[in-house]
Amino acid sequence: MAETIAKTMSGLRGGRLLEIIVIAVTAVLIAVFSATVDGFATAGNLRVILSNSASLVILSCGMAVVIISRGLDLSLIAAMIAGATTFSILIAAGQPAPLALLVTILVMAVIGLANAWLIAYVEIPALLATLASAMFITGLFRFAILRGEFLLLLPKSNPAVVFLSGHILPGLSTPVFLMIAALAVTWVLLRHAAAGRTIHAMGDNFQAARLTGLPVRTTTLVVYVFAALCALLAGLVMSAASGTVDFRTVTNGTLLFDVILVVVLGGIPLRGGRGGVRNIVIGVALIAILRNGMTLLNVTTQMQDVLKGLVLITAIVADNYLNPRDTETDTIGDL
Secondary structure (H helix, E strand, C coil): CHHHHHHHHHHHHHHHHHHHHHHHHHHHHHHHHHHHCCCCCCHHHHHHHHHHHHHHHHHHHHHHHHHHCCCCCCCHHHHHHHHHHHHHHHHHCCCCHHHHHHHHHHHHHHHHHHHHHHHHCCCCCHHHHHHHHHHHHHHHHHHHHCCCCCEEECCCCCHHHHHHCCEEECCEEHHHHHHHHHHHHHHHHHHHCHHHHHHHHHHHCHHHHHHCCCCHHHHHHHHHHHHHHHHHHHHHHHHHHHCEEECHHHHCCCHHHHHHHHHHHCCCCCCCCCCCHHHHHHHHHHHHHHHHHHHHCCCCHHHHHHHHHHHHHHHHHHHHHHCCCCCCCCCCCCC
């Protein structure tokens, strides 16, 4: 009996305990907000939560795959803005939406490949490589392309913009549909693709994965290109909804921290090797409910940032306790 309990606690400590805690906290928040905030427990507010969470979910899909492989992508938000800017400039210049999208996908693939090349072949730690990439992308697009402007207005009458901000079917908005599609693709990649098995092996023990002959370098290319394409999709959803591409999202925003918070809260350890779509959904559910409830309560943006910062610190400490590094899995400079 004691041995069974010990095994159960060991399994919980290894990963599921944080998920259970986050689910419980989310349930409590839903109950509290439903009882105290007018208009929270309505179908209309649920649709708002889903639509407002679409870009966060899509970005989290990209970041989750990167972190599971034992990486980190600090250029994700800069890439998102770069993709939205490229697409917006092309359609504003009168280019057909399919051509504009194809060119933008190629640009984003180049960004992902550049990150992966620096990490996998030059062997620069992902933390430094993607930080430098974020600075380069932001500077290039803001100063060389937009001439110092930080806002780019989208042509709202353009059919592509109307489509991205509209509905696929009655009751199903395009952002929510794209969010579901991103989750589905991520699930297939991690659970059913050969690259997904290598991604988990890289995160579990990178040196062992490389020594056993797994294609860790080419898989790194897949990981960071996938993250860049997720950034593009999120950028299109966000810019179409607001009608602008705002570079302050990179320089002054906290979206990158929200994405990392979602991944860690969902139960994906920062050391990599474990996690999936379920973890993304769990993490986003808590952040989306918390953010929506605080907004309805008229909590200031600054106070929301303080609270999310405290939650992030708590989640990282919990991750460090529940998923400790050891001599078998630790690698110097793995981030």
